[in-house]
Amino acid sequence: MRLLLIEDDPALQTSLKRTLERRGMRVQPCGDGLQALDIWRLQQPDVVLLDLSLPGLDGLEVLAQARQSGLLTPVLILTARGTVGDRVIGLNTGADDYLAKPFDLDELEARIRALNRRSAGAGGENASDQVVCGPLRLDAASGAIQHGFKVLDLTPRELRMMRTLMERAGRAVAKEQLFDIVFPGEPDVQYEAIEVVAYRLRKKLGGIGVTLVTLRGLGYLLKADG
């Protein structure tokens, strides 16, 4: 996966480049907005990490110009301006995700991989990233969930629920959102039906190192044990 890191703080640039490359990404750092646009056009990276306060050209301006010139690369905004206003502006300008400084490296990596997956799923070239949660792995080709060499025996509804939760592993999914995915086009089904699916799923996941957490009245969360 190729990353364009647009960040003007040299210390942050160096450490981010080092750590992300250790995790198997190719990182092209750049500290100047105008220059970054040229690199973006030439190298066509898979994901762009964009700091908002930049010399030369402001981060939001870089993003706007890139989108105007037809660059569709997913963009993750990194900024110390942690306000709702900036958040809204960022997403309206065409950013795909947003992370406030200071951030957690694991969180950053997860967001980058999620963005890359999304563009790959939407017809991008790079589909090598795997969805994993603890010992479980989502097989991109078959859509099945594997535990070691075994395939988990799940009903289609359970599978849809598991896939959604695995793609966002460690983060909660609202039950309304899950319901629409698990029971697509089935308006007659009661909301409580999702609890039945979750209940069965939890039994099947027993003792294999992942936990399906219920947030009563809110949603569900899948996390790896330990």
Added chain:
Amino acid sequence: MAEARQPRTGMSLRRYLLLGILLPVGLFMLVNTITLYRQALDAVNTAYDRTLLASAKSIGELIEVEGAGAQARFRTNVPYSALEAFEADNRSRMVYRISTAQGELIDGTPDLPQWRGRLPDQGPYAALVDFYDDAVRGDAVRVAVLLQPVASRLGLGMVTIQVAETLELRQTLARQILIDTLLRQSLLAIVIALVVVLVVQRATRPVRELSASLRLRAEDDLTAIDAPGLPRELRPLVDATNQVMARLHNLLDNQKRFVRDASHQLRTPLAVLKVQVQSALRADVPATQALHEINRTVERATALAHQMLALAKVEQLRQQSDTQVLDLATIVRAIALDLAPLIADKNLDFGIETAQAPIRGHEWMLRELVRNLLHNAIKHAPDGSVLGVRLLTDRHFAALTVSDNGPGIPAQLRARLFQPFSAGRIDGSGLGLMICREIALALGGQITLDNRDSHGRTDGLDATVRLPLASTT
């Protein structure tokens, strides 16, 4: 404060009283003077008219007649001394004219025009007398006219006697009266003005002294004003000012303490970091252990910086009026989803119930409020315990309650609950609660923290925020 510029004020008390008293008094004096002058003039005229008439009458005595009717022949013998007796001084001159009923001059000066008037129906004098103004050789004169029947042994006839007098004396007298009146009235006006100025000066002296003493105060002197000599009417003003001072004093104290504590709090993690890094560099502790410690310190500093900025932002947003109506339920659920990983980490038994609650405010404020409340509860909840969030509404209020199974609030902490950085806290800075309270107040609501007690033990804490619902209109 010492440099306070003179603000635009109303009229000065002195000018107000001066104008308020002198203007009506002056107006009254003017009317009074005019009336007095008129009356004096009338009296003077009447008196002089009488002498004029008397002189006409005495001339009448000196006329003799022969024959009657159209054949009457008049003879007069008016000596100069006859008129002299009536001349009041040597400045006014008197002339006379005696003529027949047909206007034929009998005696006197022809310069005095013949009287052609009609007698007034009911004058102040007996019939056959009138007074009028005229001119003799260009001088204005006052004329008395008397129709005098003349009878003697030899005949009977009617003559017209006119006596004219120039006006110098009357005018001099009138001017004298006017000047006297004006002098006396101005003296009165001056006395009144002096009294007003003096009284106002005396009455406002305590105010000026108070202002002077306030201006000379040290910049940070916010002690109560003591002004024993002040008029009773100004007491409420001083009391109100003292109350403002007390509030300012309190605010300033809090702010001073906050800055002092905050700088201490910000410096501490930096000091800790330095020690941790140096001990790792000297290999006093294994590098991994040192890094874990450093990571915890950084997290603490990050949270602190975030909270301090949040507090400043609440203050800033409070001044802005661009609020909107937001559904608190949506925000609560979104924040709960955000914080779900922390809930899962502690294996909490989490449950949430919400009802729609439209609140007018800034989205950031509501999110920050809910985030701090929930974060606090998660932090204090023991592993695997129950954590409940409930959002209820009644007609006018929304009540958001976060219930944990934590240790609750010890009695000795309760008094300093919303003071940041108070000693002996178990939950870090205490800024989170302060932020919650500031936001709740900014939104017109309140926050309460209640221990849930049963059988003498504390089961946990209910943190409740009550906010006014946005009116649906």
